Amino acid sequence: MNIRRILVTGRLYAELAALLPDKRPDKAFRFVAEEELTDDDFVWADAYVGFRPAGPFSLANLRWVHSLGAGVDAFLWKREWKKDVLLTRTVGSFGEQIAEYCLSYLLRDAQCHDVYAWYQEQRQWKPLAPKRLGEQRIVIYGTGEIGRRIAETLRLFGVSPIGVSRSGRDTPPFSAVYRHEEAGEALAC
Incomplete structure:
Protein backbone atom coordinates (compact mmCIF):
# COMPACT_ATOMS: atom_id res chain seq x y z
CA MET A 1 0.00 0.00 0.00
CA ASN A 2 1.54 3.28 -1.07
CA ILE A 3 0.12 6.03 1.15
CA ARG A 4 1.21 9.55 0.19
CA ARG A 5 -1.41 12.03 1.48
CA ILE A 6 -2.37 11.79 5.15
CA LEU A 7 -5.19 13.82 6.68
CA VAL A 8 -4.75 14.25 10.44
CA THR A 9 -7.49 15.61 12.69
CA GLY A 10 -8.83 15.27 16.23
CA ARG A 11 -7.89 16.93 19.48
CA LEU A 12 -4.19 16.17 19.00
CA TYR A 13 -3.83 17.41 15.41
CA ALA A 14 -1.75 20.46 16.38
CA GLU A 15 0.61 18.41 18.56
CA LEU A 16 1.03 15.85 15.79
CA ALA A 17 1.69 18.65 13.28
CA ALA A 18 4.63 19.74 15.40
CA LEU A 19 6.06 16.20 15.42
CA LEU A 20 5.50 14.68 11.99
CA PRO A 21 6.07 16.69 8.79
CA ASP A 22 9.85 17.01 8.91
CA LYS A 23 10.24 13.32 9.72
CA ARG A 24 8.67 12.02 6.49
CA PRO A 25 9.49 14.14 3.43
CA ASP A 26 8.03 11.38 1.22
CA LYS A 27 4.54 11.99 2.70
CA ALA A 28 2.23 14.98 2.44
CA PHE A 29 0.36 15.79 5.64
CA ARG A 30 -2.69 17.97 6.15
CA PHE A 31 -3.47 18.85 9.78
CA VAL A 32 -7.02 20.14 10.16
CA ALA A 33 -9.33 20.78 13.13
CA GLU A 34 -12.41 18.54 13.03
CA GLU A 35 -14.77 21.49 12.65
CA GLU A 36 -12.80 22.78 9.66
CA LEU A 37 -12.75 19.55 7.60
CA THR A 38 -14.16 19.85 4.08
CA ASP A 39 -15.06 17.53 1.22
CA ASP A 40 -11.86 18.69 -0.50
CA ASP A 41 -9.79 17.28 2.38
CA PHE A 42 -11.30 13.84 1.83
CA VAL A 43 -10.86 14.05 -1.95
CA TRP A 44 -7.17 14.94 -1.39
CA ALA A 45 -6.38 12.27 1.25
CA ASP A 46 -5.65 8.61 0.82
CA ALA A 47 -5.24 8.17 4.60
CA TYR A 48 -7.17 9.54 7.58
CA VAL A 49 -5.91 9.75 11.17
CA GLY A 50 -8.25 10.79 13.99
CA PHE A 51 -10.18 9.65 17.04
CA ARG A 52 -13.44 9.34 15.12
CA PRO A 53 -14.98 10.09 11.74
CA ALA A 54 -15.36 13.85 11.58
CA GLY A 55 -16.66 16.48 9.21
CA PRO A 56 -17.89 15.14 5.87
CA PHE A 57 -16.08 11.84 6.51
CA SER A 58 -15.92 9.71 3.37
CA LEU A 59 -14.22 6.43 2.54
CA ALA A 60 -14.41 7.13 -1.21
CA ASN A 61 -10.70 7.91 -1.73
CA LEU A 62 -9.23 6.54 1.48
CA ARG A 63 -7.11 3.41 1.59
CA TRP A 64 -6.14 3.57 5.25
CA VAL A 65 -7.91 4.86 8.38
CA HIS A 66 -6.10 4.98 11.73
CA SER A 67 -7.93 5.53 15.01
CA LEU A 68 -5.83 7.48 17.50
CA GLY A 69 -7.89 5.93 20.27
CA ALA A 70 -7.80 2.38 21.56
CA GLY A 71 -10.96 1.38 19.70
CA VAL A 72 -12.42 1.59 16.23
CA ASP A 73 -16.13 1.41 17.09
CA ALA A 74 -16.78 5.01 16.07
CA PHE A 75 -15.54 4.24 12.56
CA LEU A 76 -17.62 1.08 12.16
CA TRP A 77 -20.88 2.17 13.82
CA LYS A 78 -23.71 2.18 11.27
CA ARG A 79 -21.28 2.37 8.37
CA GLU A 80 -20.65 0.00 5.51
CA TRP A 81 -16.87 -0.50 5.57
CA LYS A 82 -15.03 -0.87 2.27
CA LYS A 83 -12.99 -4.09 2.25
CA ASP A 84 -10.07 -2.40 0.52
CA VAL A 85 -9.67 0.23 3.29
CA LEU A 86 -7.27 -0.80 6.05
CA LEU A 87 -8.51 0.11 9.54
CA THR A 88 -5.96 0.25 12.38
CA ARG A 89 -5.91 1.56 15.94
CA THR A 90 -3.39 2.81 18.44
CA VAL A 91 -2.22 0.05 20.73
CA GLY A 92 -0.67 0.36 24.14
CA SER A 93 -1.32 -0.40 27.77
Whole structure:
Protein backbone atom coordinates (compact mmCIF):
# COMPACT_ATOMS: atom_id res chain seq x y z
CA MET A 1 0.00 0.00 0.00
CA ASN A 2 1.54 3.28 -1.07
CA ILE A 3 0.12 6.03 1.15
CA ARG A 4 1.21 9.55 0.19
CA ARG A 5 -1.41 12.03 1.48
CA ILE A 6 -2.37 11.79 5.15
CA LEU A 7 -5.19 13.82 6.68
CA VAL A 8 -4.75 14.25 10.44
CA THR A 9 -7.49 15.61 12.69
CA GLY A 10 -8.83 15.27 16.23
CA ARG A 11 -7.89 16.93 19.48
CA LEU A 12 -4.19 16.17 19.00
CA TYR A 13 -3.83 17.41 15.41
CA ALA A 14 -1.75 20.46 16.38
CA GLU A 15 0.61 18.41 18.56
CA LEU A 16 1.03 15.85 15.79
CA ALA A 17 1.69 18.65 13.28
CA ALA A 18 4.63 19.74 15.40
CA LEU A 19 6.06 16.20 15.42
CA LEU A 20 5.50 14.68 11.99
CA PRO A 21 6.07 16.69 8.79
CA ASP A 22 9.85 17.01 8.91
CA LYS A 23 10.24 13.32 9.72
CA ARG A 24 8.67 12.02 6.49
CA PRO A 25 9.49 14.14 3.43
CA ASP A 26 8.03 11.38 1.22
CA LYS A 27 4.54 11.99 2.70
CA ALA A 28 2.23 14.98 2.44
CA PHE A 29 0.36 15.79 5.64
CA ARG A 30 -2.69 17.97 6.15
CA PHE A 31 -3.47 18.85 9.78
CA VAL A 32 -7.02 20.14 10.16
CA ALA A 33 -9.33 20.78 13.13
CA GLU A 34 -12.41 18.54 13.03
CA GLU A 35 -14.77 21.49 12.65
CA GLU A 36 -12.80 22.78 9.66
CA LEU A 37 -12.75 19.55 7.60
CA THR A 38 -14.16 19.85 4.08
CA ASP A 39 -15.06 17.53 1.22
CA ASP A 40 -11.86 18.69 -0.50
CA ASP A 41 -9.79 17.28 2.38
CA PHE A 42 -11.30 13.84 1.83
CA VAL A 43 -10.86 14.05 -1.95
CA TRP A 44 -7.17 14.94 -1.39
CA ALA A 45 -6.38 12.27 1.25
CA ASP A 46 -5.65 8.61 0.82
CA ALA A 47 -5.24 8.17 4.60
CA TYR A 48 -7.17 9.54 7.58
CA VAL A 49 -5.91 9.75 11.17
CA GLY A 50 -8.25 10.79 13.99
CA PHE A 51 -10.18 9.65 17.04
CA ARG A 52 -13.44 9.34 15.12
CA PRO A 53 -14.98 10.09 11.74
CA ALA A 54 -15.36 13.85 11.58
CA GLY A 55 -16.66 16.48 9.21
CA PRO A 56 -17.89 15.14 5.87
CA PHE A 57 -16.08 11.84 6.51
CA SER A 58 -15.92 9.71 3.37
CA LEU A 59 -14.22 6.43 2.54
CA ALA A 60 -14.41 7.13 -1.21
CA ASN A 61 -10.70 7.91 -1.73
CA LEU A 62 -9.23 6.54 1.48
CA ARG A 63 -7.11 3.41 1.59
CA TRP A 64 -6.14 3.57 5.25
CA VAL A 65 -7.91 4.86 8.38
CA HIS A 66 -6.10 4.98 11.73
CA SER A 67 -7.93 5.53 15.01
CA LEU A 68 -5.83 7.48 17.50
CA GLY A 69 -7.89 5.93 20.27
CA ALA A 70 -7.80 2.38 21.56
CA GLY A 71 -10.96 1.38 19.70
CA VAL A 72 -12.42 1.59 16.23
CA ASP A 73 -16.13 1.41 17.09
CA ALA A 74 -16.78 5.01 16.07
CA PHE A 75 -15.54 4.24 12.56
CA LEU A 76 -17.62 1.08 12.16
CA TRP A 77 -20.88 2.17 13.82
CA LYS A 78 -23.71 2.18 11.27
CA ARG A 79 -21.28 2.37 8.37
CA GLU A 80 -20.65 0.00 5.51
CA TRP A 81 -16.87 -0.50 5.57
CA LYS A 82 -15.03 -0.87 2.27
CA LYS A 83 -12.99 -4.09 2.25
CA ASP A 84 -10.07 -2.40 0.52
CA VAL A 85 -9.67 0.23 3.29
CA LEU A 86 -7.27 -0.80 6.05
CA LEU A 87 -8.51 0.11 9.54
CA THR A 88 -5.96 0.25 12.38
CA ARG A 89 -5.91 1.56 15.94
CA THR A 90 -3.39 2.81 18.44
CA VAL A 91 -2.22 0.05 20.73
CA GLY A 92 -0.67 0.36 24.14
CA SER A 93 -1.32 -0.40 27.77
CA PHE A 94 -4.32 1.86 28.29
CA GLY A 95 -6.12 -0.53 30.64
CA GLU A 96 -4.29 0.22 33.86
CA GLN A 97 -4.31 3.98 33.37
CA ILE A 98 -7.99 4.10 32.46
CA ALA A 99 -8.88 1.72 35.31
CA GLU A 100 -7.20 4.10 37.78
CA TYR A 101 -8.98 7.06 36.19
CA CYS A 102 -12.36 5.34 36.50
CA LEU A 103 -11.60 4.23 40.05
CA SER A 104 -10.78 7.81 41.07
CA TYR A 105 -14.24 8.98 39.98
CA LEU A 106 -16.02 6.03 41.57
CA LEU A 107 -14.27 6.65 44.89
CA ARG A 108 -14.97 10.37 44.67
CA ASP A 109 -18.67 9.63 44.26
CA ALA A 110 -18.80 6.85 46.87
CA GLN A 111 -17.03 9.05 49.43
CA CYS A 112 -19.38 11.99 48.68
CA HIS A 113 -16.55 14.43 47.86
CA ASP A 114 -18.74 16.75 45.77
CA VAL A 115 -21.47 16.87 48.41
CA TYR A 116 -18.93 17.59 51.16
CA ALA A 117 -17.36 20.33 49.01
CA TRP A 118 -20.79 21.92 48.57
CA TYR A 119 -21.48 21.73 52.34
CA GLN A 120 -18.07 23.26 52.97
CA GLU A 121 -18.88 26.20 50.68
CA GLN A 122 -22.15 26.64 52.62
CA ARG A 123 -20.20 26.43 55.89
CA GLN A 124 -22.33 23.49 57.01
CA TRP A 125 -21.44 20.15 58.47
CA LYS A 126 -23.72 17.26 57.65
CA PRO A 127 -22.12 13.87 58.03
CA LEU A 128 -22.89 11.39 55.28
CA ALA A 129 -22.38 7.67 55.22
CA PRO A 130 -19.99 6.83 52.39
CA LYS A 131 -21.01 4.04 50.04
CA ARG A 132 -18.84 0.97 49.74
CA LEU A 133 -17.88 0.14 46.18
CA GLY A 134 -18.61 -3.55 46.77
CA GLU A 135 -22.24 -2.67 47.50
CA GLN A 136 -22.70 -0.76 44.24
CA ARG A 137 -23.99 -2.07 40.93
CA ILE A 138 -21.27 -1.12 38.47
CA VAL A 139 -21.82 -1.64 34.76
CA ILE A 140 -18.94 -1.35 32.29
CA TYR A 141 -19.71 -0.80 28.62
CA GLY A 142 -17.14 -2.76 26.65
CA THR A 143 -15.58 -6.05 27.68
CA GLY A 144 -12.37 -5.74 25.67
CA GLU A 145 -8.90 -5.20 27.05
CA ILE A 146 -9.71 -1.90 28.77
CA GLY A 147 -13.08 -3.00 30.15
CA ARG A 148 -11.56 -6.21 31.52
CA ARG A 149 -8.77 -4.27 33.24
CA ILE A 150 -11.31 -1.93 34.86
CA ALA A 151 -13.32 -4.96 36.01
CA GLU A 152 -10.20 -6.64 37.45
CA THR A 153 -9.31 -3.50 39.38
CA LEU A 154 -12.84 -3.10 40.75
CA ARG A 155 -12.90 -6.74 41.88
CA LEU A 156 -10.08 -5.81 44.30
CA PHE A 157 -12.66 -3.56 46.02
CA GLY A 158 -15.30 -6.27 46.27
CA VAL A 159 -17.24 -5.21 43.17
CA SER A 160 -18.96 -7.79 40.97
CA PRO A 161 -18.70 -5.85 37.71
CA ILE A 162 -21.33 -6.31 35.01
CA GLY A 163 -20.32 -5.94 31.38
CA VAL A 164 -22.19 -4.83 28.27
CA SER A 165 -20.87 -5.88 24.87
CA ARG A 166 -22.08 -6.49 21.34
CA SER A 167 -21.98 -10.26 21.76
CA GLY A 168 -23.09 -10.60 25.39
CA ARG A 169 -20.58 -13.48 25.67
CA ASP A 170 -19.47 -14.42 29.21
CA THR A 171 -16.09 -12.82 29.77
CA PRO A 172 -14.00 -13.09 32.93
CA PRO A 173 -13.68 -11.13 35.20
CA PHE A 174 -17.26 -9.89 34.70
CA SER A 175 -19.92 -11.46 36.91
CA ALA A 176 -22.40 -11.18 34.00
CA VAL A 177 -22.32 -9.78 30.47
CA TYR A 178 -25.32 -8.43 28.57
CA ARG A 179 -25.70 -7.61 24.90
CA HIS A 180 -26.16 -3.93 23.98
CA GLU A 181 -29.83 -4.62 23.31
CA GLU A 182 -30.16 -5.88 26.90
CA ALA A 183 -28.38 -2.92 28.53
CA GLY A 184 -31.55 -1.92 30.38
CA GLU A 185 -31.46 -5.24 32.25
CA ALA A 186 -27.83 -4.67 33.18
CA LEU A 187 -28.71 -1.26 34.62
CA ALA A 188 -31.82 -2.39 36.51
CA CYS A 189 -31.39 -2.43 40.27
